[in-house]
Amino acid sequence: MKIKHGYMRRLAPTPEQTAALDDQSHAARAVWNLLHDWSTGHGRCLRPSVKDADNAIRQARKEVPWLAVVPAQAAQAVLKTYRRAWTNFFEGRAGPPEYKSRARSRAVVDIPQGRSLAVKRLNRRWAQLWVPKVGTVRFRWTGPIPGVGREPGRLTGARLVREAIGWHVVFRTEVVRADPAPHPGPMVGIDRGVTVALALSDGNDREHGPWMRPKEQERLLRLERAAARKWRAHMRGAPASKRLSRTYDQIAKLRARAKRRRTDWQHQTTTALANRYGVVVVEDLTIENMVRRPKPKPNPNRPGAFLKNRARVKAGLNRSMLNEAHTATVTMLAYKLAERGGTLIRVPARYTSQTCSQCGHRDPSFRKGIAFSCTSCGWIGHADTNAAINIHAAGRVVYGLLSPAPRGDEASRSNRRAA
Template identity: 65%
Template sequence: MGMKAHRSYVRRLSLSPEQTAELDQQGHAARALWNLLHEWWTWGGCTRRPTMRQTDEAIRQARKDIPWLADLPAQAAQQVLKTYLRAWKNFFDGHARPPEFKGRVRSRMSVDNPQASKLRIRRLNRRWGELTVIKVGRVRFRWSGSLPGVGREPGRITGARLVKDTLGWHVAFRTEQDRPDPEPRPGPAVGIDRGIHVPLALSDGNDQHHGPWLRAKEAERLLRLERKAARQWRARMRGQPASNRLRRTYDQIAKLRARAKRRRYDWQHKTTTTIAAKYGLVVAENLRLTSMTRSAKGTVDYPGKNVRRKSGLNRALLGEAHGRTIELLEYKLAERGGQMLPVPAAGTSQKCSACGHRDPVSRAGIKFSCTSCGWVGHADTNAALNILAAGLAVNGRGVDTVGRRREASTTRRSAYHPGKPARPRAAGEATPALAREGSEA
C-alpha cells in the first residue's frame, strides 16, 4: 500500500513585455468571468440556481459574443467555473466564507493551465527552465529546484496555475508522487510554545529564532513610504479615488512587504523541516489566532483600553504567521511517520512545570518565578514543558525515569484549585521537569 502526495512547486517567471501584457489580459478576463458567474449565480436569491450544463453553455456563448473574454483559453475558463463551484462547496461545508466579487486592484490575478501535456516543461541550464503557456508561447522560469516528473525525478505534473503578485508573475506546478505509507517513528517528543520574543520555544531548550524580516535600510524605507502614502492620502480631494502617485507608493510598499513575507515563508519551511526530521511527537497549543488578534478598539459606548498597545501586539502576532507554521509542520510530520498533537492552551503559561502550581503572579514578562517551589526560568520554556506534559498525558507516553506514570490528579488539582499547593515531593525526589530531561537524554 502507498499514498499519493500532492504538492505545489512555485517558480518565478521571466517574461517579455509582450508576454506580460498578454498574461495580464488573460488574468483580467478570468476575474471578469468570475464576477459574471457570481452575478448570474446569485441573481434571484437561493430559489434559482443554474445547473452545471447551463453554466457551461453560457460560458461558451459568452466567449463567442464578447471578444475580450475570448482572450482567456477555454481550459482556463472551465477551470474558473470549477474553482467557483468549489468555493461554494467549501462554504456549505463550513470551511470558508461565501464567494464574493473580485475587485480589479485588491484581487490577485490568476490563470489556470490544467492540461499538463501541453506544458512541455524543459530544463535549459542550471538556472533556467522553459514551459509553454497557452496563447503566450514559450516562457522561461527560474529553475530553483527539481520538479517531480521532469527529467529523472519520480512523479508527474498534473497542471499549472499562473499567479501574479507584487513581485510579478509566477507559476505553481501541481504535482503528484507515489510514496509508501510511512511507518510510525518512535522519535523523541517535544512541546512547542509559540510567541513573539521567542518564535518557537521548544521544551528541550532548542529554541528557534529568526532576525527581522527586513534589513535596517529596508525597514527605514518602508516607514518612509508609509508616511509618504499617509501624506498623499490626506492631500487628495475628499471623495476622490487614489491618485496615480499614491498607487505607485502603494505598489512600492507592497513589494517590500512581499519580500518580508517570502523570507518568513523560507524560514518557516526550513525550521519545520528540521523539527519534523528530529522529533517523532510534536505537541503544540490549539490557539485561536483569530480571537487573539481581534481589535481592542471597542465601540463608542464601550471604548477599548490600551488600543495602540494591543494593535502593536496584533501586528507582531500576525507577522509571525504561527498558523502556517503548524500547517507546514503537520504535513511534514505525517510524511515522516511522526505525529502532531494539539492540546488546550489554557493555563500553560501560568503553571509551574516543576511542581504544577498555577498562579498568574508567577509570570512577569519573559521570566517565570514559581511562588510555590521557587523554580525560576524562561516563561516560554516553562510553557513548552507544560505543553509537552499535557500532550504526553493525552498520548499515554508520560513515563518518568523510575517507571511510574505521571500523576494526572496533581495536574488537575493545581489547575482547578490554583490556591492549593501541589503534592509535596519527598527528599531526593526529582521534579517532573528533571525527570523529563533525564528520560529524553
C-alpha cells in the same frame, strides 16, 4: 500514499508576455464575476447547472472578444473553482463566494492539464514552460520538481499567480510513495510566541531575526508616510493617482520580500523539526480570536470615559503575532510530519503559561514578561520554555503515555478530560 505538493517558481516573461498574462487574469476575473451575478441575481441563489454555465461561457467567449483572451480550459477551471466555493460554503468550511474587484483580488490564471505545460530545463538556473495563448515563458530553476526530467512523479497542472514582485507559477505535483514507517524520533512540546518564535521543551529553541533589513525598514516607513500624505490630498471618491498607486506598489514589494523570507524560514525550520522529532505537541490556538480588537475599558478616573491606549498597545501585539504566521507554521509541520511517519498533537492552551512545570502550582503572578518565577518551589526560568514543558506533559497524556511526574498540572488534567 499519494503526496500532493505545490512548487512555486518565479517567471521571467517578456513585456509582451506580461501584458498577455494581465489580460488573461482580467478576463478570468470577469468570468468569475459574471458567474457570481448569474448565481446571485435578484438576491437569490440560482445555482445554474454546470452544463448551462459551461454553455454560457462558450457562447460569451465567441461573442465578446476580450473574453476570448482567456483559454477555454482556464475558463472552465474558473467555473470549477466557483462551484467548489459554493460547496465549501454549504458544508461550513468557508464563507460564500464574493465579487472580485480589480484592485483587491489576486490575479490568477489556471492551467488545469499538466501534460500541456511542456516543462523543460535549459541550464542550471533557468527553465521554460508553455502557457496557452502566451507561448514559451522562462522561469527560475531553484530546485527539482516532481515529474520534470528524471524526478519521479507527475505534473497535474499549474496556476499562474501575480505577486507584488512579479508573475509566478505554482506547479501542482503528485508523487506515489509507500506508507512511511513510524518515526522513531522523540516527543517535543512547542510553544509559539512573539519574543521566541518557537520555544521547545528540550531547550532547542528556533528563533529568527527581523524579516526586513534596517535600510528596508527605513524605506518602508518613508513610503508609508508618503502614502499617507498623498492620501490626505486625495479627493474623496476619486480614483487613486498614479503617484499614490506607485507608492502602494513599492510598499507591497517590500512586504512581499519580507513574506518570502518568512516563508523560507518556516519551511527550513519545519523540515528540520519533522526530521528530528516523531511526535510534536502544540497548543490548539485560534489566532483570529487572539488578534481581535479589545473592548473599551472604563476609565476609573473619568466616569463615562474609556482608556484610549489599550487598543493601540493591543494593535502592536496583534501585528507582532500576525507577523509570525503561526498558523502557517503548524500547517507546514503537520503535513511534513505525516509524510515522515510522525504525529502532530494539539492540546488546549489554557493555563500552560501560568503553571509551574516543576511543581504544578498555578498563579498568574508567576509570569512577568519573559521571566517565570514560582513562589511555591522557587524555580526560575524562561516563561516560554516553561509553557513548552507543560505542553509536552499534556501531549504525553493525550498520546497515551504516563505523565513524567505525579504533579497537579492543570493542562494535563484538562487533556485527561478531553481524552
